[in-house]
Amino acid sequence: MSQWDTIIVGAGIVGLAVAYELMARRPEDRLLVVDREVSVAAHQTGHNSGVIHSGLYYRPQSLKARLTRLGRALLVNFLDQEHLAYKISGKLVVARRVEELYALEQLFQNGVANRVPQIALWPGDRLREIEPSVLGIRAIYSPTTGVVDYSAVARRMAERLQKAGHCLCLGHGVRHVVVDAGLVRMRLDNGEELSAPHAIVAAGIGTDRLARQARLALNARMIPFRGDYLVVAENRRDLVRSMIYPVPNPRLPFLGVHFTRRLDGALWIGPNAVLAASRTIYRRIALSRHDLWDTISFPGFWRMARQQWRAGLDEWMRDHCKRLYLSQVREYVPELAPMDVHWGPMGIRAQLVDASGTLVDDFRLATLGPVMFVLNAPSPAATSAFAIARYLVESCAPNFGWKLSRPLLTP
Structure with a gap:
C-alpha cells in the first residue's frame, strides 16, 4: 500500500488547482493526483467554450459570486506568470424583446452587486456600433470577459506539480473510498491500494458515486x-x-x-x-x-x-x-x-x-471526516478553479489540522 500526505481524486482543472494550492501552502507534503483517464482535463475542463467569466450572473454572496471574481484574478495572474495565451475580448448579453428588459436590468444589478468591473448597459444603437450584424434593443457590456484554453492551464499545473516531485497517477480510477480510524484508504481499478490522512475528491461527474460509496449522506x-x-x-x-x-x-x-x-x-x-x-x-x-x-x-x-x-x-x-x-x-x-x-x-x-428536483446552482462541498468532496462545480468552475481551491484548502485546514503558508498566487 502506497502512502501519501494528501490524495486528490480528479485531474480536471479543479482537482489540479487544489493540488497546486496545497503544493504552495504545504510544501512539505507528498501529493498524489489520481484520475481514471490517461490524460488531464479529459472531461469538463477540456470540453467547454473556454470563457473567462466576470461574475455577472451569480446570486450575490453565493459561492459562485464570491469565488468567480477572485478566481478570475488568480487565473489571469497564473496565465501571466506562466506565459499562457488568453484574450480579454469582452461580451454582450443582448435583449431582443421588450419583455426581456426587466430580466436584463435585474442581471445588470446583479453584476453591480457582485462588483463586476466596468459593466455597462448599452442601447441598441451602441450595440450595433460594436457588433453591426447583431440585433438587439439593449445589452449589458462586460469588457473583462475573456477566453482561454483551459486544457493548457490544466497541463501546465500538472507539469509544475510533477516538477516539484508530486505524482500523477493517470489511467486508473478509484473504485473504493473507506475512512478507517482517521485514515483514508482507496483501491484503484488495477487493485493498487492507497492511503493518506486526508483526501480531496474532485472527480467531476463521478464525485457523487464516490461520495455515496464512502457513505456520505447525500440526497442528491x-x-x-x-x-x-x-x-x-x-x-x-x-x-x-x-x-x-x-x-x-x-x-x-x-x-x-x-x-x-x-x-x-x-x-x-x-x-x-x-x-x-x-x-x-x-x-x-x-x-x-x-x-x-x-x-x-x-x-x-x-x-x-x-x-x-x-x-x-x-x-x-x-x-x-x-x-x-x-x-x-x-x-x-x-x-x-x-x-x-x-x-x-x-x-x-x-x-x-x-431530492426536490432542483438543479443545484451554487458550488457545493461536503466533508466526511478527513475527506472533502467537491459535489457541484459546474460553470464557471474553470474560471473559479484557483479560488475554489483556496477556499477548499482554507476551509479544510482547521478540521484537518493543516498549518498553511502564504499562497503562491495573489489577485
Missing part, C-alpha cells in the same frame, strides 16, 4: 447534460466579433446558447443542454445502462422532469434538427444561414440535482 445525484456546439464557417466568422449571450432563463442554471470567439479565432455557437444517457460518452446517441439507471432510479430526477419537461423537450428537438438549433441564434444574427455552420464538438455538464 449527478445528472449528465450534453452540450453540443455549432461551428461557424471560417468565411463567416466576422459576423460576430467577440461574444454574444442571450438573457438567461432565471429558473435554470444554464446561460443559454451563445456565440463565443475562441482563442484560435474560431466562432462557436452553443452549448445547449440536453439530458444525456451517458456520463462520459461524447456522442449524440450514446447509452450507458449504468449511467441511465443512476439517473432514472433517483426520485429527484422525476421531480425535475415534471418541472422542466417543456424546456427539456425544446432542447431535445433543437438538438436533433440543426435548423431549429440555428433558428434561436438567428434571432441575434439573422444573416447566419444553415450552410454557414456545421456540428462541432460537445461536452457533458455534471449537474447536481437534489
Whole structure:
C-alpha cells in the first residue's frame, strides 16, 4: 500500500488547482493526483467554450459570486506568470424583446452587486456600433470577459506539480473510498491500494458515486447534460466579433446558447443542454445502462422532469434538427444561414440535482471526516478553479489540522 500526505481524486482543472494550492501552502507534503483517464482535463475542463467569466450572473454572496471574481484574478495572474495565451475580448448579453428588459436590468444589478468591473448597459444603437450584424434593443457590456484554453492551464499545473516531485497517477480510477480510524484508504481499478490522512475528491461527474460509496449522506445525484456546439464557417466568422449571450432563463442554471470567439479565432455557437444517457460518452446517441439507471432510479430526477419537461423537450428537438438549433441564434444574427455552420464538438455538464428536483446552482462541498468532496462545480468552475481551491484548502485546514503558508498566487 502506497502512502501519501494528501490524495486528490480528479485531474480536471479543479482537482489540479487544489493540488497546486496545497503544493504552495504545504510544501512539505507528498501529493498524489489520481484520475481514471490517461490524460488531464479529459472531461469538463477540456470540453467547454473556454470563457473567462466576470461574475455577472451569480446570486450575490453565493459561492459562485464570491469565488468567480477572485478566481478570475488568480487565473489571469497564473496565465501571466506562466506565459499562457488568453484574450480579454469582452461580451454582450443582448435583449431582443421588450419583455426581456426587466430580466436584463435585474442581471445588470446583479453584476453591480457582485462588483463586476466596468459593466455597462448599452442601447441598441451602441450595440450595433460594436457588433453591426447583431440585433438587439439593449445589452449589458462586460469588457473583462475573456477566453482561454483551459486544457493548457490544466497541463501546465500538472507539469509544475510533477516538477516539484508530486505524482500523477493517470489511467486508473478509484473504485473504493473507506475512512478507517482517521485514515483514508482507496483501491484503484488495477487493485493498487492507497492511503493518506486526508483526501480531496474532485472527480467531476463521478464525485457523487464516490461520495455515496464512502457513505456520505447525500440526497442528491449527478445528472449528465450534453452540450453540443455549432461551428461557424471560417468565411463567416466576422459576423460576430467577440461574444454574444442571450438573457438567461432565471429558473435554470444554464446561460443559454451563445456565440463565443475562441482563442484560435474560431466562432462557436452553443452549448445547449440536453439530458444525456451517458456520463462520459461524447456522442449524440450514446447509452450507458449504468449511467441511465443512476439517473432514472433517483426520485429527484422525476421531480425535475415534471418541472422542466417543456424546456427539456425544446432542447431535445433543437438538438436533433440543426435548423431549429440555428433558428434561436438567428434571432441575434439573422444573416447566419444553415450552410454557414456545421456540428462541432460537445461536452457533458455534471449537474447536481437534489431530492426536490432542483438543479443545484451554487458550488457545493461536503466533508466526511478527513475527506472533502467537491459535489457541484459546474460553470464557471474553470474560471473559479484557483479560488475554489483556496477556499477548499482554507476551509479544510482547521478540521484537518493543516498549518498553511502564504499562497503562491495573489489577485
